[in-house]
Amino acid sequence: MSSDSAKGERLRELMATEGDAVSENTRGFNEGRYESTGRLDDYEALKADAREIKEDAIERLPELVDRVRETVEANGGTVYVADDAADANRYITELTAEERDADRLVKSKSMTSEEIEVNEALEAEGVEVIETDLGEWVLQLADEAPSHIVAPAIHKSRESIAELFAERFDPEDPPETAEELTMFARERLGELVEDADVGMTGANFIAADSGTMLLVTSEGNARKTVTATDTHIAVAGVEKIVPTVEDFAPFVELIGRSGTGQDVTSYISTLTPPVDSPVPDFQNDADPLADGSGDDRDFHLVLIDNGRMAMREDEQLKETLYCIRCSACSNACGNFQSVGGHAFGGETYSGGIATGWEAGIEGLDVAAEFNDLCTGCSRCVPACPVGIDIPWINTVVRDRINRGEADPRQTDWMFEELVPDEEPAGLDLRTRLVGNYETLAKWGSRTAPVANRLADAGPMRAIAERVAGIDRRRDLPEFASESLVDWFEARGGARVPSDSAEREAVLYPDTATNYVDVDRGKAAVRALEALDVHVRVPDLPGSGRPPLSQGMIATAESAAEDVYAGLATHVDAGRDVVVIEPSDLAMFRSEYEKFLPAASHERLAEASYDVMEYLFGLLENGGDPAALRAPLEGTGPVASGRRVAYHPHCQARTIGVGEHATAVMEALGYDVRVSDTECCGMAGSFGYKSDYYELSMDVGEPLREQFGDTDRTVVAAGTSCTEQIDALLGDAPMHPVELVAPRE
Amino acid sequence: MSVADRSTFKRRLDSLGVTVSEGPESACADLIDEAAGDPAVGVALAAEGEDAVDSTAALPARVETDPTTAQLRAAHTGVTDASLGVAEYGSVAIEADPAGTEPVSLFVDRHVVVLREADLVPDMPDAFEWLGPKARDESVDVVFATGPSATADMGGLVHGAHGPKEVHVVLLRDETGEAAADPEVTPDE
Numbered sequence: 001m002s003s004d005s006a007k008g009e010r011l012r013e014l015m016a017t018e019g020d021a022v023s024e025n026t027r028g029f030n031e032g033r034y035e036s037t038g039r040l041d042d043y044e045a046l047k048a049d050a051r052e053i054k055e056d057a058i059e060r061l062p063e064l065v066d067r068v069r070e071t072v073e074a075n076g077g078t079v080y081v082a083d084d085a086a087d088a089n090r091y092i093t094e095l096t097a098e099e100r101d102a103d104r105l106v107k108s109k110s111m112t113s114e115e116i117e118v119n120e121a122l123e124a125e126g127v128e129v130i131e132t133d134l135g136e137w138v139l140q141l142a143d144e145a146p147s148h149i150v151a152p153a154i155h156k157s158r159e160s161i162a163e164l165f166a167e168r169f170d171p172e173d174p175p176e177t178a179e180e181l182t183m184f185a186r187e188r189l190g191e192l193v194e195d196a197d198v199g200m201t202g203a204n205f206i207a208a209d210s211g212t213m214l215l216v217t218s219e220g221n222a223r224k225t226v227t228a229t230d231t232h233i234a235v236a237g238v239e240k241i242v243p244t245v246e247d248f249a250p251f252v253e254l255i256g257r258s259g260t261g262q263d264v265t266s267y268i269s270t271l272t273p274p275v276d277s278p279v280p281d282f283q284n285d286a287d288p289l290a291d292g293s294g295d296d297r298d299f300h301l302v303l304i305d306n307g308r309m310a311m312r313e314d315e316q317l318k319e320t321l322y323c324i325r326c327s328a329c330s331n332a333c334g335n336f337q338s339v340g341g342h343a344f345g346g347e348t349y350s351g352g353i354a355t356g357w358e359a360g361i362e363g364l365d366v367a368a369e370f371n372d373l374c375t376g377c378s379r380c381v382p383a384c385p386v387g388i389d390i391p392w393i394n395t396v397v398r399d400r401i402n403r404g405e406a407d408p409r410q411t412d413w414m415f416e417e418l419v420p421d422e423e424p425a426g427l428d429l430r431t432r433l434v435g436n437y438e439t440l441a442k443w444g445s446r447t448a449p450v451a452n453r454l455a456d457a458g459p460m461r462a463i464a465e466r467v468a469g470i471d472r473r474r475d476l477p478e479f480a481s482e483s484l485v486d487w488f489e490a491r492g493g494a495r496v497p498s499d500s501a502e503r504e505a506v507l508y509p510d511t512a513t514n515y516v517d518v519d520r521g522k523a524a525v526r527a528l529e530a531l532d533v534h535v536r537v538p539d540l541p542g543s544g545r546p547p548l549s550q551g552m553i554a555t556a557e558s559a560a561e562d563v564y565a566g567l568a569t570h571v572d573a574g575r576d577v578v579v580i581e582p583s584d585l586a587m588f589r590s591e592y593e594k595f596l597p598a599a600s601h602e603r604l605a606e607a608s609y610d611v612m613e614y615l616f617g618l619l620e621n622g623g624d625p626a627a628l629r630a631p632l633e634g635t636g637p638v639a640s641g642r643r644v645a646y647h648p649h650c651q652a653r654t655i656g657v658g659e660h661a662t663a664v665m666e667a668l669g670y671d672v673r674v675s676d677t678e679c680c681g682m683a684g685s686f687g688y689k690s691d692y693y694e695l696s697m698d699v700g701e702p703l704r705e706q707f708g709d710t711d712r713t714v715v716a717a718g719t720s721c722t723e724q725i726d727a728l729l730g731d732a733p734m735h736p737v738e739l740v741a742p743r744e
Numbered sequence: 745m746s747v748a749d750r751s752t753f754k755r756r757l758d759s760l761g762v763t764v765s766e767g768p769e770s771a772c773a774d775l776i777d778e779a780a781g782d783p784a785v786g787v788a789l790a791a792e793g794e795d796a797v798d799s800t801a802a803l804p805a806r807v808e809t810d811p812t813t814a815q816l817r818a819a820h821t822g823v824t825d826a827s828l829g830v831a832e833y834g835s836v837a838i839e840a841d842p843a844g845t846e847p848v849s850l851f852v853d854r855h856v857v858v859l860r861e862a863d864l865v866p867d868m869p870d871a872f873e874w875l876g877p878k879a880r881d882e883s884v885d886v887v888f889a890t891g892p893s894a895t896a897d898m899g900g901l902v903h904g905a906h907g908p909k910e911v912h913v914v915l916l917r918d919e920t921g922e923a924a925a926d927p928e929v930t931p932d933e
Contacts, residue, residue: 158899178900220907
């Protein structure tokens with residue numbers, strides 16, 4: 001049984017047809033990124049340099065555009081700043097079709113030229129356009145769109161390319177291997193390049209101080225495109241300008257490593273056009289190559305605004321302009337790995353950052369079509385070489401979509417009690433239900449077991465699926481009848497008195513722990529007390545993570561203020577804040593920066609710890625490991641209890657607390673194997689949605705492959721990871737703190 | 745150039761599948777002759793560096809240094825010099841010029857590139873410190889080439905997508921003897 005919606009259908013189709021090729025390639029790129037950036041001594045410093053250069057450049061952009069105009073013109077070229085795609089295409093077609101009377105234009109790969117759809121404009125004027133990048137050429141022949149911003153044809157298998165060539169060219173000896181296919185393309189394209197009149201490239205970066213443009217390529221087609229033609233048109237977004245040539249250096253070191261995992265690509269062209277090379281005359285080829293024809297070269301830099309200057313004025317979308325189009329955010333993304341850019345993308349751009357680009361260039365409606373596919377897992381954040389908070393951009397755009405689509409005539413008074421949010425009336429019900437999960441959980445806990453029985457009843461699941469979009473193949477969380485806060489109070493509060501305690505801590509009763517998985521909360525209390533911590537479990541509001549995941553920023557912000565109000569006194573009293581649910585700790589440490597005054601955010605972020613991070617700290621500072629639970633001594637089945645398979649939560653990895661659990665377990669004598677999967681695929685509520693159920697399971701597939709037949713005890717910290725691993729492996733894992741806490 | 749840079753450079757070239765031969769400037773023509781296929785075209789080596797006047801580096805006679813476009817198209821090998829080498833990456837800087845260094849290094853199956861050890865810099869920032877003034881003052885066009893042309897677009901890594909399928913570096917030793925006097929020099933590193 002599955003959702004009949006068009007969106008779900010499209011995703012299933014893409015997973016079936018393109019998913020294997022996309023996932024193999026993107027996962028390979030992603031592993032390559034870890035290896036290649038791991039070889040840098042100063043990776044973080046390089047990223048910081050790159051970020052600083054981009055911040056400065058975008059700040060000074062109008063001045064830099066003027067400077068580029070001066071330097072390029074001084075070199076003998078021409079600069080045209082196009083307001084939009086139509087303006088750019090008019091300039092390019094007039095130049096190519098009318099002034100040059102060109103029959104053929106050869107192109108090297110450029111996403112910006114895809115954005116303005118210049119090929120169609122040129123072809124309408126009778127100019128033949130040939131894509132010379134092998135991947136782009138394949139797509140041109142197949143009449144398909146790129147599925148990845150760097151490797152445009154990764155969705156096509158070698159076999160499908162062989163079929164395409166056989167069909168299009170009917171060669172006597174059809175090429176089949178990668179080598180044969182490449183040589184076939186080299187030869188064909190080589191001939192087409194020889195007769196071309198105009199060459200078009202993009203530009204990865206442009207230095208304002210010299211008019212030098214930098215191109216990152218591997219095949220050599222950009223070099224040939226420029227060298228073989230006497231007219232060079234470079235199309236680039238205005239955001240590609242950096243102040244100086246020296247500023248290129250960190251980007252050259254980062255772009256290939258971040259994207260496809262290459263330390264550097266084969267060719268980094270730094271051209272200060274018109275270039276000095278002679279133009280080889282393949283028609284009159286008996287003439288000397290060095291005939292002085294380089295002096296007649298013509299160069300046009302077409303800078304594209306197309307919404308970018310407005311993005312620069314938009315405090316939230318502005319960060320998008322720092323993007324260097326490396327594709328790291330696509331490759332690191334679980335959903336992208338499964339479906340590729342044909343689903344996770346807009347008119348031109350794909351992957352996590354595409355939401356910013358498409359919202360700024362095309363509009364919110366285009367971004368709305370795929371923006372859901374960013375689950376906020378945040379694995380792209382450390383991968384981005386310029387440190388863009390990509391999930392935040394997705395959240396902001398989702399918030400704008402929520403507000404823009406709200407229909408004021410619709411009243412949802414029926415649900416007002418269940419969805420007491422700060423959002424406009426008329427917001428899509430499924431969004432609001434998830435966004436108000438805390439209220440649901442509170443209600444569910446108060447009325448459990450009735451709520452649990454009702455929720456699991458067939459007719460209710462059918463309604464939940466139809467009305468709220470919750471897939472009925474998912475188990476719903478089962479609410480506990482006694483919350484963690486109530487249990488703690490009923491047991492008489494802390495067992496370790498504050499005057500004899502090593503430290504004092506507030507255990508944050510996150511919504512999932514408080515109302516659903518109370519056992520891990522109890523285990524956390526036992527573990528902390530075993531290490532002489534005076535524990536408090538006060539009644540505190542939810543962190544705002546569920547509404548944030550739905551783009552309900554005002555509601556999340558209000559939650560942040562409430563949480564801080566509830567914790568401020570504790571923090572002031574010198575108590576540590578210990579968090580069990582990693583997604584909530586990530587809120588405190590990262591997202592609250594957007595919601596709280598800087599000083600408040602800093603205080604809370606510094607006082608907050610992941611529970612396993614905290615145990616690690618206690619052990620490091622003299623805590624007795626014997627107070628925690630070590631694996632049993634023994635052989636045979638007993639010994640297998642020593643062996644653990646651990647899946648760190650995606651956001652815990654991003655904020656750097658994914659590995660403390662490993663360290664604690666190993667310190668106690670467990671043998672730990674850590675999962676390689678960036679995100680389990682559940683990502684909060686994402687995997688519950690009917691449209692995304694299959695996708696979510698597909699993203700989790702590598703976890704099943706790695707841990708599916710393990711005899712190890714599986715542990716995971718995130719609530720949604722727990723649900724997902726239960727669905728994937730048929731058994732719910734426990735939180736690592738439940739493994740190491742002393743028994744009751 | 746330090747000895748460490750040279751060994752880093754050679755190690756990187758090796759990992760890129762680029763072959764290297766080394767020798768004094770006087771051996772340049774012989775080293776090129778060994779490395780170049782047939783037919784070969786080339787661009788006469790620029791006399792560079794402090795000892796430019798005494799430079800004996802030359803191309804073998806069989807390399808056509810003033811080729812026609814037809815000879816370029818028919819050539820198996822193109823021989824050019826490089827303006828700079830970047831040790832940490834195994835990159836060589838190919839500077840476009842009216843003599844045709846760029847097309848000669850590009851429209852061929854094998855690129856034989858001559859680099860003087862003195863022109864080796866440690867890392868990318870050094871390369872862009874070098875490039876900056878040249879770009880601003882001389883409007884140079886430079887390709888930092890690292891290994892052969894490559895593509896993975898056809899379902900597997902293949903060399904020679906558009907540019908050269910093979911690259912060979914002829915590394916000309918600094919004859920002032922600095923390297924030879926360094927006790928850390930180890931052969932065949």
